[in-house]
Amino acid sequence: MLAQFAGVVAILVLAFVVAAGMLIAHRLLGPSRVFDEKQEPFECGERQIVSPHQRFSVKFYVVAILFIIFDVEAVFLYPWGALFRDLGLFGLVEMASFVAVLVVGFVYVWKKGALEW
């Protein structure tokens, strides 16, 4: 069982070595001439007036909440899909009733306008 993960661990190490190697090589090879005007965040040639760290549109939170709900639903569906032949008609009806509840919520969200941009 654990032997399955040997490849995952190996590629994880490899990936971090590649990424870190590129960054370290860049730090060694690249020039470094620091002065304040250059380090300012880009703002179309102006000084930055508004800090980016402030409130932003609530729509992005709504999308994130919807994502949680529907992604949990999707996670329920994977093992069910892989075992579908064993469960048969019983499994289909059970999952249909589960998804029907979610579809009611989805229609509500849609009618409320949470999906409008």
Added chain:
Amino acid sequence: MPELGVILKLLFLVLVVMGALLPVITWVERKQSAVMQDRIGANRADILGIRLIGLLHPLADVLKLFGKEDVVPLGANRWMHLVAPVIALVPGIITLAVVPFAGVYDFGGGPISMVAADLDWGMLYVFAVGSIATYGTVIAGWSSNSNWGLLGSLRGSAQMISYEVTMGLSLVGLFMCFNSLKLQEIAQAQDATFRVFGFLEAFGWVHALPRWLSFVKLPMWGIVLQPLGFILFLTCIMAENKRPPFDVPEGESEIVAGYHMEYSGMRFGLFYTAEFLEIPVIAMIVTTLFLGGWTIPWFSTQKIIGALNGTIGVGAATGLCLILHVLSFFLKVIVMIWLQMQIRWTLPRFRYDQVMDLCWKIMLPLSLANVFVTGIVILGIERLYR
């Protein structure tokens, strides 16, 4: 020694993808767009006058990125600013661990599966790792203390998590067809054919059609069993990569370069690499799930080995079969890369509301419907043959 095999398989795949496919894709991106737009395209980089039709441009890119200054903007969270490109790049590489680039072979010492990490829940791993890339986008925009960067990362993260839902749901039908989450098992299940009109016999209509029709066989590929699932999944996974036509996190006329606009040098290079690395990774996942993976249509593994072992022996026949499967796999991967490039340079980009509408209002209901239609069809076929 199994660890050595794992490392060899990993190195093979990583070297082929990062050493061969990745630089060529950055060249294809320029050259294919040039051909489609009737330009000459990249051809200026040279070594001692040798230009190689522009194939040296990837090398020039890397040298240029290394020669740039590493600028961290004022007020940025320095640590997060450094970590974000790493988080963006790493998921693309580690997805390669579960991709089967050839089948399972027995050279006498037990079966050898040509995949670095043969996880029983390989597709869950792909989803889990893929969703980590969202953090790279969010952290990059948030940490760089730039208004445009933050807007870009908000758009990008909302788009990525929306398409993740549909991407997961669009594959459930495929799992139902192949009864597995393991990529090697899904690929092996596609190493078969089915008779297209075989279901007529169950109705007793054998003689209603010309006799040759009952010999018409199709490979049991995901794209044949789940055509809608293929279209939905390809769209979603391309939207996950945030390349045109789904490049709403960027926009020269509105939010400039989006979430990676405060990045320079190799830190930007990592985002760039991640974007181009995901093209072959997407091609590999789509190939494995929908285009039969390493299989050769109409010629199953047993058929190939059975036909060859009489003349050259079982061991050599298995080896030859392995080579054919690897070639078949990479041929399909290259076709999928070409398709992605073609889509990228053909379609104009969507507006942000169109991207979100497409996901939530069209593709999510369709993928849910696909799950239940697939379920009813599978139950119907099983009832028919009982």
